[in-house]
Amino acid sequence: MKSPNNDNILTLDNLSISFGGIKAVDGLSLKVNENEIFSIIGPNGAGKTTVFNIISGFYKPDSGTVEFKGRNLVNHKPHEIARFGVGRTFQNLELFSRMTVLENLLIAKHLYVKTRFWEELLKTKNVKVEEARAEDEAYAILNYLGLEQYAHIPISEFPFPIQKRIELARALSLKPELLILDEPAGGLNMVETEELSTIIQRIRDDYNLTVLLVEHDMSMVMNISDRITVLQYGKEIADGKPEEIQNNPMVIEAYLGKGAMHA
Amino acid sequence: MINKTKNRFLKYLPIIVIAVYFAGPIFIGEYLTYLITLMAIMAIVTQGLNVMIGYAGQFSFGQPGFMAFGAYIGAIVVSRMPWIPFPLTILIVALASALLGFIIGFPCLRLSGFYLAMATFGFSSAIFELINYLGPLTGGNEGMYAPAAAIGKWKLTSTDDVYYIAAITVVLVMIGVKHISKTRTGRAWNAIRDDEIAASSMGINLQREKLKVFAFGAVLAGVSGLFYSYLIRYIESSYFSAMGLSFFLIMVVGGTGRVFGPIYGSIFIIMLPQVFGGKFNQHMNLVYGIILVLFVLLAPNGFYGIWDKIRNKSSVNMNLRDKLFSWIKRERVK
Numbered sequence: 342m343k344s345p346n347n348d349n350i351l352t353l354d355n356l357s358i359s360f361g362g363i364k365a366v367d368g369l370s371l372k373v374n375e376n377e378i379f380s381i382i383g384p385n386g387a388g389k390t391t392v393f394n395i396i397s398g399f400y401k402p403d404s405g406t407v408e409f410k411g412r413n414l415v416n417h418k419p420h421e422i423a424r425f426g427v428g429r430t431f432q433n434l435e436l437f438s439r440m441t442v443l444e445n446l447l448i449a450k451h452l453y454v455k456t457r458f459w460e461e462l463l464k465t466k467n468v469k470v471e472e473a474r475a476e477d478e479a480y481a482i483l484n485y486l487g488l489e490q491y492a493h494i495p496i497s498e499f500p501f502p503i504q505k506r507i508e509l510a511r512a513l514s515l516k517p518e519l520l521i522l523d524e525p526a527g528g529l530n531m532v533e534t535e536e537l538s539t540i541i542q543r544i545r546d547d548y549n550l551t552v553l554l555v556e557h558d559m560s561m562v563m564n565i566s567d568r569i570t571v572l573q574y575g576k577e578i579a580d581g582k583p584e585e586i587q588n589n590p591m592v593i594e595a596y597l598g599k600g601a602m603h604a
Numbered sequence: 605m606i607n608k609t610k611n612r613f614l615k616y617l618p619i620i621v622i623a624v625y626f627a628g629p630i631f632i633g634e635y636l637t638y639l640i641t642l643m644a645i646m647a648i649v650t651q652g653l654n655v656m657i658g659y660a661g662q663f664s665f666g667q668p669g670f671m672a673f674g675a676y677i678g679a680i681v682v683s684r685m686p687w688i689p690f691p692l693t694i695l696i697v698a699l700a701s702a703l704l705g706f707i708i709g710f711p712c713l714r715l716s717g718f719y720l721a722m723a724t725f726g727f728s729s730a731i732f733e734l735i736n737y738l739g740p741l742t743g744g745n746e747g748m749y750a751p752a753a754a755i756g757k758w759k760l761t762s763t764d765d766v767y768y769i770a771a772i773t774v775v776l777v778m779i780g781v782k783h784i785s786k787t788r789t790g791r792a793w794n795a796i797r798d799d800e801i802a803a804s805s806m807g808i809n810l811q812r813e814k815l816k817v818f819a820f821g822a823v824l825a826g827v828s829g830l831f832y833s834y835l836i837r838y839i840e841s842s843y844f845s846a847m848g849l850s851f852f853l854i855m856v857v858g859g860t861g862r863v864f865g866p867i868y869g870s871i872f873i874i875m876l877p878q879v880f881g882g883k884f885n886q887h888m889n890l891v892y893g894i895i896l897v898l899f900v901l902l903a904p905n906g907f908y909g910i911w912d913k914i915r916n917k918s919s920v921n922m923n924l925r926d927k928l929f930s931w932i933k934r935e936r937v938k
């Protein structure tokens with residue numbers, strides 16, 4: 342395994358957003374180093390998904406900045422942020438469920454298929470070459486994640502855990518430098534979760550990217566994270582290495598409720 | 605064996621239809637040629653609607669407006685500059701329609717579904733008003749003569765001439781759309797139809813793709829409007845405003861989102877009154893309305909959907925299920 346170096350790839354600075362009086366994210370700052378697996382954890386409604394939605398451009402923060410590779414992402418649209426190199430998955434899946442697995446991955450090749458509209462109308466040689474290349478690349482990722490035999494089956498025919506993995510494959514097809522995963526182990530059983538932990542670490546190393554993870558499965562988070570930030574009511578209440586977080590009384594209290602410490 | 609033959613037949617049916625299209629005028633009389641030309645013209649404009657709605661999920665009631673725009677632009681330009689050869693007229697109309705598509709598309713970008721439909725309906729109405737208002741240019745309510753297609757001294761005034769222009773175009777349009785549907789832009793349009801959030805996080809610029817599909821639909825409507833003016837040679841805005849429902853009917857009956865749907869749909873819609881004739885024509889809109897409702901309720905995917913159901917009985921889909929099932933079993937063992 343590569344050891345994370347200390348260059349920041351993503352810096353959140355004093356990020357805040359509120360929805361009708363509720364402060365979903367409240368003055369959050371954090372730095373994610375290149376090549377590390379960084380986790381954000383916290384109870385339901387803590388604001389984790391909201392942070393992801395701000396980073397990927399779906400929400401505009403009330404204040405604060407999101408700096409990715411030295412560029413402020415605030416005010417950029419989601420498709421631009423994807424182009425800058427941020428790929429994501431969604432807590433509740435956003436797959437194109439009527440389409441096949443391969444079609445889903447090919448859509449993620451939008452930025453890499455270099456063809457013009459009129460060339461596509463005529464299906465010129467360039468179109469054939471580019472399409473074939475995109476398909477090869479998509480198959481390479483399907484192979485990598487053991488999904489190649491499902492390439493031509495529509496998404497809706499798969500059970501949830503496989504759909505999760507397909508969404509991961511699709512995000513990877515974007516060739517992101519920062520991969521943000523919102524509860525990738527949601528709905529997975531223990532064996533599948535362990536398998537996923539290995540996959541995420543492998544992806545980080547093989548594709549040389551940085552992973553920002555939101556996950557409720559604590560064994561997974563503690564196993565694979567280089568560093569962790571804990572959110573509660575949109576505020577950071579702790580950050581550090583997994584063992585520091587595990588023993589932090591604030592965190593235990595946030596998760597188990599007041600009084601847990603004394604019990 | 606029989607299934608295989610049937611599948612092969614279904615696969616080649618579009619080509620057979622196209623061949624019949626071309627051989628048409630040799631065997632049939634002028635009236636039937638006229639009807640088939642009308643089918644081709646309807647299939648072109650409906651293909652635009654089909655791409656907008658079936659491929660990209662952008663509801664548009666603007667097609668009659670764009671069609672009228674194409675017809676009038678062609679007639680106005682060519683009546684002033686009769687020396688323009690008709691391929692150039694087609695190009696001019698296509699470019700003007702694309703430009704108008706962008707202009708109309710822009711304020712519509714933030715709208716979707718019902719609101720988009722209403723806004724584009726408003727656009728169509730505005731076009732008709734404008735045509736009536738610009739009397740000196742368009743003849744206003746009276747309508748105007750549309751010059752025939754011409755190259756140099758060679759005037760293409762007969763129905764057969766228009767037939768060939770429209771038939772060649774409809775084939776090219778079908779091939780182009782087939783290509784688009786399998787490549788980058790078609791996939792992006794499908795993506796914004798199904799899930800804008802996912803599409804944009806895949807790097808797809810929603811606004812750009814919506815503008816593109818708006819312009820594409822506008823071009824097909826404008827060009828088919830021009831051909832319509834070649835066919836009937838006298839245009840009034842009311843001809844176009846009366847067509848709005850037909851395009852939807854053709855699209856739905858043929859099969860929304862299917863490349864050859866508009867062809868089958870327009871054959872059906874144009875032959876129906878011919879077959880029944882007489883009384884039927886007096887109540888045509890009523891019958892069309894009922895057909896639309898029946899299709900939406902019973903066969904929402906049109907003729908293509910019905911075929912798919914027939915084809916489901918063949919081995920193709922069973923294979924998929926078997927594959928899936930065997931995989932689930934395997935996963936459980938692990």
Ligand SMILES: Nc1ncnc2c1ncn2[C@@H]1O[C@H](COP(=O)(O)OP(=O)(O)OP(=O)(O)O)[C@@H](O)[C@H]1O
Pocket residue numbers: 360363365383384385386387388389390391392432
């Ligand atoms: N678009 C929105 N409109 C209104 N409120 C929102 C919106 N998005 C998030 N919120 C609110 O912000 C808070 C944080 O929600 P968020 O989804 O970020 O939590 P989370 O940490 O991801 O929780 P979970 O673990 O349950 O996924 C919640 O109170 C939620 O209701």
Ligand SMILES: [Mg+2]
Pocket residue numbers: 389390391432523
């Ligand atoms: Mg969440």
